[in-house]
Amino acid sequence: MESKLHVSSSPHFKGNNSTRRIMLDVIIALCPAAIAACVIFGLRSMVLIGVCVSTCVLLEYASRKIMKRDTTIGDLSAVVTGLLLALNLPVDINPLIAMFGCLIAIVVVKQMFGGIGMNFVNPALAARIVLLVSFPSAMMHWVTAAGAPAAAQIDATTSATPLAAAPGVYSYIDLLIGRCGGSIGEVCAVALILGGIYLVVRRVISPIIPCVYLATAALMSLIVGLDPLYQLLSGGLLLGAIFMATDYTTSPVTKWGKVIFAVGCGFFTILLRAYSNMPEGVSFSILLMNILVPHIERLTTPRTLGYVKKAKGEKK
Amino acid sequence: MAELSFPKRPYRTKGGVHAPHNKNTAHKESVMMPVPAIVALPMTQHIGAPCKPMVKVGDTVDVGQQIAGSDAFVSAPIHASVSGKVKKIDKITMPDGSKVEAVFIESDGEQRLSPDIKPPKVDSLSDLITAVRNSGLVGLGGAGFPTAVKLNIPSDKNVDTLIINVAECEPYITSDHREILENSWDVISGIITVKEFLNIHRVIIGIENNKPDAIKALREIADSSIDPEDEIRVLPIKATYPQGAEKILIKACTGREVPVGGLPSDAGCLVMNVGSIAFISRYLKTGIPLISRRLTVDGGCIENPVNVIVPIGTPIKEVIDFxxxxxxxxxxxxxxxxxxxxxxxxxxxxxLKQNNAILALSEKEAKYNEPTACIRCGKCLDxxxxxxxxxxxxxxxxxGDIDALKAYNAMNCMECGCCSFTCPAKRHLVQNIRMGKALIQKAKRDEIAANKGGKK
Known part of the structure; x- marks a missing residue:
């Protein structure tokens, strides 16, 4: 036999997981929300998604080239970022503003910190916040959704979001199927929940973060005197809890870390919604908790098998 | 101490991966390999001190004759697996890359049994330990720890449970499975010998539930009149990798945890591989030391996968040709x-003695991917x-951060490879951790050397 054997460290078997497969699953999970966006806001949302995704991929490719590093667009993470960012924007936003958001997400937040796995905050979320602060009026120009109740109408083309509207304007059904104003991806709760179930079933995400986030938000709503179900279904909470807070890179890897992280997200979301000047608090609360992740992980190192504080025999 | 009970179902263990089982050889009768023309017996076929050759070039040796030994406590003697002439004593490269002295014996094909071979007289525990030591037995599951050392339990440890490891969680390998099907009586009589001498009253046979025929065979004997006090029970455990790892098996069978840095005896357990225990029973009957073993030859590139009983020291090439x-x-x-x-x-x-399989894998089976960036998915933790x-x-x-390695308990890693297996970014996690463990050990050695230097 010629000496052509490959020698490497064990294990010699590898599972079928891959980064690309995981990202593809996230894209699949976002499809219901994207389709719902097209139904509710028309084909303009498709154009917006297309602009964001292609800009993100292009920027990722270009920045890796400029930095003389391997191209990483094959792992599809830039597509996920672009898609998430698009779903977080109002439908009639100027495409140039959207492209600026992509620049912030991919170049500033992701690649400047070392690319995939190295960013300390969620790129899409950070971009959304930069846009919100830089272009507040464009970012809060909510086009009336198909079938939205007339009472929510502000003028001929726009209407209030569920969080800004007077109580009773939107019914739970309106919120569930997306007959309300808001970012293109956040309005249809059913589509988001479907995507979340897909991710949990495919074991891409653990249900800890979304469930604890939503439970904490519901509890907090009760405490501050808001309608819990209305709070959960409105605004970006579902999109944030299912797709943003569960971002691998910027959430804790330990089980109890995930719990603490999600509790923090839920707590700050409702706190901001109830007491701050802004109608929405999801982005800021997740961003804040993102920054705390390294500390949370250090506090929640799991107990290794056989570790006992006082090594004295067996526990009875 | 409370009466020991047998668990109805295994205790929960965390983690593990579902590696493909690929137990292609489980239903094939083991075949006996003919005597090879030459065998090489390296001086290190166990954990512990290497042996020194006791024969010279040109000596005539018989089957079962001791050809190498050591006075060290942790060691195991080596016996000739063929009869013939010592051709040379030379260094060979071991699988891990180290160079070790080996005795080459050219077979005369007669397989003449050494006249010294007779069943040992065993009346007490120390007799048993001496006999096992003389047999050259090491753990046949893969690690190769001398069994005599394992049986020599320090007096301050209270070992109340004997666990027989038949998990065989590695893909492909079926040598333990075949051992049970072909020699189930040896297994049980070996268990009875060990438990009588060590005065253990609870024996749990931990076996993965993907071997229903072996479970049935063992249960039939264990439930018969040979075990009147019903102290031997078969416990089927879930078939995930790595259920056969000592610490995990102890947890699954007894719910106890071996303390960090401790041994199974610290959790009151003695874990033995099924092949080792069956060998003890055969040795006590015949007195033939460890000169052959069963190993699985399998993989996508093997023409006819099967379990083979081979003399120790046979060239791997000949086993595959066979x-x-x-x-x-x-x-x-x-x-x-x-x-x-x-x-x-x-x-x-x-x-080698502890070699339980030879696998020739195709590129499709042993796929290699370049590692990409960690996305912190946390699947390795799970x-x-x-x-x-x-x-x-x-x-x-x-x-190279030794403090962090210690803080994260690097030495508690048993290198099972589940993290590398599951990593979507295909990172070489276990390889890096192995490197980290070596760093800790080096730092420890350096520290000891520095302290010694200071005292002088």
């Missing part, structure tokens, strides 16, 4: 299982049976 040779050029040749085995640089090596944080350990090892 089962029909290669179907195609193998991509990887592995000694042991695909999860923890060592990949060999060529087939010019020899069967897979780690020791509940460590492989990603943190690997990062710490890569930056």
């Amino acid at each position: 089962v029909g040779g290669y179907k195609e050029q193998p991509y990887k040749l592995i000694m042991g299982g695909p999860m923890m085995g060592i990949s060999l640089p060529n087939d010019d090596l020899y069967v 897979a780690c049976p020791m509940r460590l944080q492989p990603l943190e350990l690997a990062n710490a090892a890569n930056r």
Whole structure:
């Protein structure tokens, strides 16, 4: 036999997981929300998604080239970022503003910190916040959704979001199927929940973060005197809890870390919604908790098998 | 102490991965390999001190004659597996790359049994330990720890449970499975011998539930009149990798945890491989030391996968030729299982005592991917049976941060490979952690050396 054997460290078997497969699953999970966006806001949302995704991929490719590093667009993470960012924007936003958001997400937040796995905050979320602060009026120009109740109408083309509207304007059904104003991806709760179930079933995400986030938000709503179900279904909470807070890179890897992280997200979301000047608090609360992740992980190192504080025999 | 009870179902263990079982050889009768023309017996076929040759070039040796030994406590003597002439004593390269002295014996084909061979007289525990030591037995499951040392339990440890390891969680390997089906009585009589001498009243046979025929065979004997006090029970455990790892098996069978840095005896357990226990019973009957063993020859590139009983020291190439040779050029040749085995640089090596399988894997089976960036998905944490944080350990090892390695309990890693198996970014986690463990050990040695230097 010629000496052509490959020698490497064990294990010699590898599972079928891959980064690309995981990202593809996230894209699949976002499809219901994207389709719902097209139904509710028309084909303009498709154009917006297309602009964001292609800009993100292009920027990722270009920045890796400029930095003389391997191209990483094959792992599809830039597509996920672009898609998430698009779903977080109002439908009639100027495409140039959207492209600026992509620049912030991919170049500033992701690649400047070392690319995939190295960013300390969620790129899409950070971009959304930069846009919100830089272009507040464009970012809060909510086009009336198909079938939205007339009472929510502000003028001929726009209407209030569920969080800004007077109580009773939107019914739970309106919120569930997306007959309300808001970012293109956040309005249809059913589509988001479907995507979340897909991710949990495919074991891409653990249900800890979304469930604890939503439970904490519901509890907090009760405490501050808001309608819990209305709070959960409105605004970006579902999109944030299912797709943003569960971002691998910027959430804790330990089980109890995930719990603490999600509790923090839920707590700050409702706190901001109830007491701050802004109608929405999801982005800021997740961003804040993102920054705390390294500390949370250090506090929640799991107990290794056989570790006992006082090594004295067996526990009875 | 409370009466020991037998668990109805295994205790919960965390982590692990579902590696493909690929137990292609489980239903094939083992075949006996004819005597090879030459065997090579390296002086290190166990954990512990290497042996020194007791024969010279040109000596005539008989089957079962001791050819090498050591006075060290942790060691195991080596016996000739063929009769013939000592051709040379030379250094050979071991699977792990180290150079070790080996005795080459050219077979005369007679297989003349040594006149010294007779069943040992065993009346007490110390007799048993001496007999096991003389038999050259090491743990046949793969680690190769001398069994006599294992049986020699320190008096301050209270060992109340004997666990027989038949998990055989590595893909492909079926040598323990075949041992049970072909020699189930040896297994049970070996268990009875060990439990009587060690005065243990609870024996749990931990066996993965993917071997229903072996479970049935063992239960039939264990429930018969041979075990009147009903002290031997078969416990089927779930078939996930790595259920056969000592610490995990102890947890699954008794719910106890071996303390960090401790031994199974610290948790009151003695864990023995089924092949080792069956060998003890055969040795006490015949007195023939460890000169042959059963190993699985399998993999996508093997023409006719089967379990083979081979004399120890047989060239691996001959074993593969005996089962029909290669179907195609193998991509990887592995000694042991695909999860923890060592990949060999060529087939010019020899069967060792603790060698339970030879696998010739195709490129499709042993796929290799370049590692990409960690996305912090945390799947390695979920897979780690020791509940460590492989990603943190690997990062710490890569930056050479010994304090961080210690803080994350690097030494508690048993290198099962679940983290590397499950990693979507295909990172070489276990390889990095192994490197980190070596760093800790080096730092410890340096510290000891520095202290000694200071005293002088």
